[in-house]
Amino acid sequence: MKTTRLPQWAILFCLLLLPSAYAADYLGHQLDGQVLTVRTDEGNVQLTAWHSEAFAVHYQPTGVKQLPSFALAGKPESVMVSLTDKGDELIFNAGDIQAHVRKSPLRVRFYRGTDYIGGEERGLFNYDGLRGFRFALQDDEKLLGTGERVVGMDRRGERLPLYNRASYGYGDNRTEQMYYSVPVVMSSHKYMLVFDNSASGWVDLGKSESDVLQFEASAGRTAYLFTAADSFEDLLLNYVRMTGKQPLPPRWALGNVASRFGYRTEQEVRDTIGLFREKQLPVDAIVLDLYWFGTEVKGTMGNLAWHKDSFPAPEKMIADLKTDGVQTILITEPFVLTSSDRWQEAVEANALAKNLGGEDKRFDFYFGNTGLIDVFNPVAQDWFWSVYAGLKEQGVGGWWGDLGEPEVHPYDAIHTLADGTKASADEVHNAYGHQWAAMLAERLQQADPDTRHFIMMRSGFAGSQRYGMVPWTGDVSRSWSGLKPQVELSLQMGLTGLAWTHSDLGGFAGGEVFDQEMYVRWLQYGVFQPVFRPHAQDNIAPEPVFHDERTIQLLRPYLNLRYQLLPYLYSMAFENSQTGLPLMRPLFFDDLKQLENAQSYMWGDAFLVTPVTAAGVSEVTVQAPAGIWFNFWNGTRYQGGQALTLASPIEQLPVLVKAGSFVPMVKAVATTKDYSSAELTLHYYHDVSVKNAAYQMYEDDGKTAGAYDKGLYELLNISASVSDELVIELARDMPSAYQGAPTQRQITLLVHGVEQLPKQITIGQQDAKQWAYDSQKRLLTIDFSWDHQAQRVRIK
Template sequence: MRLFTLKYFTINSLTCLLTALLTCLVISTPLLASTGNYLNHKLEGNTVVITTNSVEVILSAYGEGAIAAHYQNFEEKLPASQLPSFAIKEKALHSKFVIKEDTKQLTLTLNKLSAVINKTPFSISYYQKNEKQENTLLIAEQQGFFSDTVIEDSKKIEVQGFRFHLNDTEKLLGGGERVLGMDRRGHSFPLYNRAHYGYTTQSEQMNFSIPAVMSSNKYIVLFDNSAKGYMDLAKAEKNTLEFSAVAGRMAYIVFAADTYPKLLNNYVDVTGKQPLPPRWSLGNYASRFGYRNEKEVRDTVNKFIDLDFPLDALILDLYWFGKDIKGHMGNLAWDKDAFPEPEKMIKDIKEKGVNTILITEPFILSTSGKWQDAVENQALAKDAQGKAKQFDFYFGNTGLVDVFNDKGQQWFNNIYQTLYQQGVTGWWGDLGEPEVHPSDTLHTLSDGSVVNADAIHNVYGHQWAKMVFENQLKMSPDQRPFILMRSGFAGSQRYGMIPWTGDVSRSWGGLKPQVELSLQMSLLGMAYTHSDLGGFAGGEKFDQEMYIRWLQYGIFQPIYRPHGQDNIAPEAVFHDKRTQDILREYIKLRYKLLPYNYTLAYQNSTTGMPLMRPLFFEEKFEHGLENKDDLTIFDNASSYLWGDAFLVTPVVSADVSSVAVDLPAGVWFDYFTNKNEPSKKYQGNQTINLPTSLEKLPVLVRAGAFIPMIDDIQSTQDYDASKLTLHYYADNSVSTADYEMYEDDGKTYQAIEKGLFELLQFSAKQQQQHLSININRKGKGYNGMPKARNMTVVIHNITQAPNNIRLNNKVINDGIWQDKNNTLTVTFTWQHQPITLTIQ
């Protein structure tokens, strides 16, 4: 294992060094290619087609606030210019423009967003109406698009792209997985998905490029191009945003809205919403590189259960199809020496509540048992002679499955179908950048056209996820797919993709950028982006403090998946008793919070709202958003909101006794206060130092928050919706509060669209010493829905014993007030009728 780590690190470090050198050799002084002057326009359905004397520009409106522009150059200099949009969702519906024209301009308006076309010389500017109904400039083209030549590796490469004016002060986020700080203005970087093994606190290029930026001025511009490219965010030239690519369609989409959540909603309305994942995916995973045989699998599952650790999934890395690292990739069939009875193993651990997830890679080694079959079925990408393209990389001599080709998809899908019939529940797609992808590799698209690797490199993982997603639904139309993928593109979320942040260093340096990475990806639709908890790469010895801090943070992360090279165990059950005792309580809390977390998943699937939310989403952050001259809140990646209720500040350095937390407006309570003490209260709109210890993750909860919880369970197989504990954090500063909890059967695909769910509605009103909590339910329900619920309502910050407690105006006497922690607990049976709990 150490030899592998050293070799792999050396190879990737060299790759990163060469990448940096090559990036330095890219010399870009754009030659503005005149897009000419406006000649005419016509309306084709809801699409406006504008002709100039050098280009045709197609403008389309989508949803409530998105305008797409597609430039078609008459000279067609770049290859693959007729590629389809991979970013825009299938069957996206066009909206209608309101069109106005005068001698100088053509204006296309969609609600508050307008595209103003200057006729001579041709260019487009985008405006948004503000609260005063005044048009405010968002972003403007610099003379349409440009053509240029860049020098890379001593070769001249033709590129085309767009340049936009920026204002002096706006901050820019986006670009996908990179460690550059939240505000990425002043940076330039490649748009080419590539692994960065062992990264820590800086990385310009990683697994997941998204060619888009979100501005502090409440717009997103997405460059709808799948090819190898580059983005410069006002580094080379002040106040200029530049995108360029070596191939592909010359198109972009501008999104705008009045608020950041609405802006994100407009984005996913066009690129697609994340389907609701299975409830078990929010549980705990056992994962490492890797479990080598059936006995290890069974022993690991039993150890979790014996030590009272909840568990919902076990992930098998590449040893399931080969006894060692090299020479077996592409077999994609069980190594029967190590796993003699895989179907029985899968069935047995499933009975214990544990789902099986298998790694698959798109590389088929020429030494593998499936090589000849893949060649004969024309499943592999080709070379210029029409033969299977072969090349060498770390794991051996290989070919690459052509996931764009119908024949490649069918061959790959047959493998997935066989494994699914054996009981496999979820899929892990690894190395899908693809990790090695020679430029002269040729892919065949569904329309029969052939493109080289550079033209579609960044959508390989996207297309692979689509293939797996659609195939899974063919095999089991009612089951929600689970697809873990390392690489993708804008819009990959619509195929249920769950990304992670790559092969991070197992160190404090690796932990530090994880909030930044997840927030950046969430702002562009990829809301389930998470890290290998505990770190993946390297590590000489077990660092207890770093490991505990990372796994504590993971409780408030979309996916809870410790994973790493097995020179140090990634699983808490293989560590010392103190580590186990601390983390057991956190993992159990993760399960108790399932109703709250599952509701976050519902919110994401319906609106695009992330599970992890940046602080600038808080419209009432007075020293941030309300002060137009202070945009520092956009730089904050130390803290984040987990849903609306929690404010989380991970500990990312050793020997820390307190952390600085910038509080949004309102009142906040210390969530992990000792049970024998009242929750400490903090006034918002200030920076506080929140005490911490190894046992305590710094977490605050908002006054007025409802937090639904369940009792302890071993896995989501035991999930019991008939018993619910509802926590409410009362405070005189909050006169009204509302919350809606989502519930369904946890597994049915499109349960939301089919109406197979219920919404539990909770609201509170408080005036001085009078508090009322209203409880209601709506929705047609689902199979297995409880007919009644045993409710336990825990109200925090009740500073004196109540005079009376009423349930629908009937006095009840079983409320328990505890003066040591200022909580009031009331229990009752709820048969889903409207009910009011009143405390005086």
């Protein structure tokens, strides 16, 4: 007799129709502060009002192992809650949203007033080797998030693995599984769901059943987070209020970072930075890949100590670089090879994950026979930190955690959590890079609480941003195909809080012949992404200084522009640290019709950027949002709300600026060490259609941790209003002076879009003395000194 095997989803669907699929019945409840505990015949369900628009929901089935939350940060905010028992359901009110808990069978749904937002279809399912949640989807919902994937912006209809995994040499071909499989989904209905489970699993976004969003895992915590808001901007703020805010990085992180696989000697490092200075290209940091601790790719991973033949005087090298304004960033990996110098040390320190017999787990992978550092175990953390502490004492300024998926993670590797709980690799795999970053960030903060730290990691989890995580998009193909998906990847990561996601500029993997056009286009785009870091296998140099003079001439204005824009970039970084707003912002924030647009994005509030991702392109079509827009390069005015065709010669990346935008700039410098905003060029893009505009520029010393909370900052509040005249107002808020704060500023105000020669310009009560008008460019230039008292510029 012939039998037909049903697919996994069909079997699961049938099982879920059975009462045993956690169709729990209510037995009682208790409200303790902001925590509602519902007792059922299958265990407790705990709902915590995390803030007025968010709930943490934790199902606790009897006898089912639970792990700690990796997603949640700190403690709930203090909110006034109320509970109403309606007989067949409980209504738990957190303030702005409510959780409706149906008693039999138990199901949780979320409302704003009487308006349904979203919620469980049946709630928890739990079988041996399979557990998770099912949420109801409405017909018109679109779904985003889930981390790094090349599958398109709207991810509804996809079934995607939740298992962090390297994706070497990927391009614009469909790629479902990459370095960050973040279990966070954002709905076009303006709510977010977080599967607070670190185990390997799947997220089914309406593929198996069109009206069901399903999170699945092989084991782990049976919990999720829910938050909602009236706008996408507020939704991201609500998300980071639950999972943690990204700390403001040091200012130098916004500068040019020299990087390759890799610098083999101290002399090569010095010569590379020397060439940047000789070619008059700015640079702020240099990344040393694995050759800093060995001469070979294989066999030395885990040494994590300077190879003295290649780097005879590392401390002096680091000090000399720092004097020149250049930070040293070192790669580290969580693998200790049995052939490395530290193998026995790691074994004796009990620093490695164990096998099922309780011995150190050994296995083979590309680099050799190895063990894996158990970053979950406080004892192993102590040993790993001792390595970092020694390097920090030598002056290392930044940290790069590579292969932290982990790249190879045997299923039978056993980890020990802080509370002594044992967990298999599959139970905690997706939180490995997250926990590594947590260990490093927390120990760095303890060792040096007044300094901001830079931590670049190849893998993470929901909430990793709170540890200062700087992700990148991995080992991308060095090709046009590799460049094309980069906007999609960064936009999607920004929607899950990981707003500093960037790419190896120029591409990393492969490539036998230097493609000047592709390289230039990728680095042009890099000016408008969070971190400017060309990086590649060194068969072709990733650094612009090693290329021909034409390439350098094409790129010099862009590298200088990156530094000229530092006040704008730094203010964006500050805004992200306070609100969770990504630096790269999708166009659908203002127009849902643009939800699937991964060709263009907003860079902050002012810039609309459209990278050139194909060869031989001389013009680009941009779907401009409604409003008035200006060409950044020549000032041409455009009416938005339509497709615009922009010229894009090799010298010019298509960039528009929104009318009503302020863009502060400074003179280009060789390094952020020389940065100052005492001479400030302030661009305003004026149009009569914009009656009121406002902007806030943030400044501090660029290095002190918690400067804002300590009051060691200044905010320049700048506004514009239009009636029968254009009025621009400047004011400063500075609670306490910080090191390097300007006592006054020399302002060059550039007003774009001025249609005719002004009749009068006044600054305060006086006529302006230094101003000029260019009728062809429709550009008004006004120079004046500002003593930081409230000032008003009137243009009639």
